Amino acid sequence: MKSYFPLAALAGLLVLTGCPDKTKAPETADTSAPAAPKLPKAPVFNADSAYAFTAKQVAFGPRVPNSKAHVACGDWLVRKLKGYGLKVMEQPFNAMTFDGTNIRARNIIAQYQPTAARRVAIFGHWDTRPFADADKDPAKKNKPMDGASDGASAVAVALEMARVLSQQPDSLAPNVGIDFIFFDAEDWGHDEGTQQGVKNQLDGSGTDSWCLGSQYWSKNLLPVGYKAEYGVLLDMVGAKGGTFTREETSRTNARGPLDKIWNTAATLGYSDFFRFQDTGGITDDHVYTNRAGIPTLDIYDHPTYGDDYFPAYHHATTDNMSIIDRKTLKAVGQTMVQVLYID
Numbered sequence: 001m002k003s004y005f006p007l008a009a010l011a012g013l014l015v016l017t018g019c020p021d022k023t024k025a026p027e028t029a030d031t032s033a034p035a036a037p038k039l040p041k042a043p044v045f046n047a048d049s050a051y052a053f054t055a056k057q058v059a060f061g062p063r064v065p066n067s068k069a070h071v072a073c074g075d076w077l078v079r080k081l082k083g084y085g086l087k088v089m090e091q092p093f094n095a096m097t098f099d100g101t102n103i104r105a106r107n108i109i110a111q112y113q114p115t116a117a118r119r120v121a122i123f124g125h126w127d128t129r130p131f132a133d134a135d136k137d138p139a140k141k142n143k144p145m146d147g148a149s150d151g152a153s154a155v156a157v158a159l160e161m162a163r164v165l166s167q168q169p170d171s172l173a174p175n176v177g178i179d180f181i182f183f184d185a186e187d188w189g190h191d192e193g194t195q196q197g198v199k200n201q202l203d204g205s206g207t208d209s210w211c212l213g214s215q216y217w218s219k220n221l222l223p224v225g226y227k228a229e230y231g232v233l234l235d236m237v238g239a240k241g242g243t244f245t246r247e248e249t250s251r252t253n254a255r256g257p258l259d260k261i262w263n264t265a266a267t268l269g270y271s272d273f274f275r276f277q278d279t280g281g282i283t284d285d286h287v288y289t290n291r292a293g294i295p296t297l298d299i300y301d302h303p304t305y306g307d308d309y310f311p312a313y314h315h316a317t318t319d320n321m322s323i324i325d326r327k328t329l330k331a332v333g334q335t336m337v338q339v340l341y342i343d
C-alpha cells in the first residue's frame with residue numbers, strides 16, 4: 001500500500017473522535033449510557049489460528065513475484081482454501097513493474113456459498129514489497145521485507161474467516177455468500193517519497209504502478225460479471241496497537257457498510273481499534289474494486305496522531321512477526337465475522 005492523496009489529506013484535518021454522534025439529552029432525562037444493540041449470534045473468530053496463518057506465510061520468506069517463496073505460498077493458499085470446501089479459481093497474469101521487471105502473478109479467488117445470490121467480497125493482497133525502501137537503516141532499503149502485517153495479516157484474517165464459516169452447519173450459515181479475493185502484485189509500486197531517483201517506467205502508460213493485481217481483476221472480472229453488495233479490503237490489520245480510521249474513498253463509496261462495521265466494532269468493545277475518525281484517501285486496491293462497481297471500504301492501520309499516513313513499520317524490515325498481535329487480529333476478525341450475520 002501505497003500512497004496517499006495529497007489533496008485528500010486536507011479532509012483528514014476534520015477529525016471526529018469517540019463514539020458515533022449522539023443527541024444531547026435534556027437535563028431531566030436518564031443520562032446513563034444506552035444499552036448496546038443486541039447482535040445476532042455469530043461464530044467465534046480464533047486469533048491464535050489467525051496468528052499461525054500469518055506466521056506460516058512469513059515462514060515462506062518474502063512473497064515477491066517471480067520468487068520460489070511466492071509460488072510456494074500461492075500454492076499453499078490454494079490448497080488451504082480448497083481444503084475448507086470453497087470453490088477456488090486462479091487468475092494468472094503477466095505484468096511489468098515500474099522498474100521494468102516482467103513478473104508472473106496470479107489473483108486467487110475462493111467462494112463460500114457460491115450459489116448464494118447476495119454476495120460480500122473480502123479483498124486482500126498476498127504479495128510482499130521487494131524492497132524495504134522506507135526503512136530507517138539505509139543499509140536495508142534494498143532488502144526484501146517479511147510483510148507480516150502488510151499483506152500476511154489480512155490474508156490470515158480472511159483464511160480464519162473461511163475456516164470458521166466452513167465449519168458451520170447450513171442452519172447457522174450467514175445469509176450471504178462470501179468471496180475471498182486475494183490480489184497479487186499490489187506492493188511493487190513507485191514511491192515518490194523514497195524513490196525519487198528511480199524512474200517510473202509506467203508513468204503516462206495509463207497503468208498505476210501500485211495495485212497491479214486489482215487493476216487486472218477489475219478489467220477482467222472473475223467470476224465473469226462479478227457483482228457484490230459491498231467489499232471490504234483488509235490491509236495491515238495485525239500489528240500491535242493497530243488503529244483503523246474512516247478513509248475518504250471508503251466513506252465516499254461504501255458509507256453504509258463502513259458505518260455497519262465501525263458500529264459493530266464499537267458494540268463488540270473494539271473502539272480502541274476502530275476509531276470514529278475521518279482521514280484522507282489513499283491509493284490501495286479499493287480504488288480499483290470501486291471502479292469495477294463493487295462499493296468497497298479499506299481497513300488499514302492508520303496512525304491516529306501526527307501527520308503520517310502509515311505506521312513506522314510500513315515498507316520497512318520491522319514489518320515482521322515481532323509486531324503481530326493477537327488482540328488486533330481478533331478485533332478485526334471477530335468484527336468482520338459478526339458483520340456477515342447482520343442483515
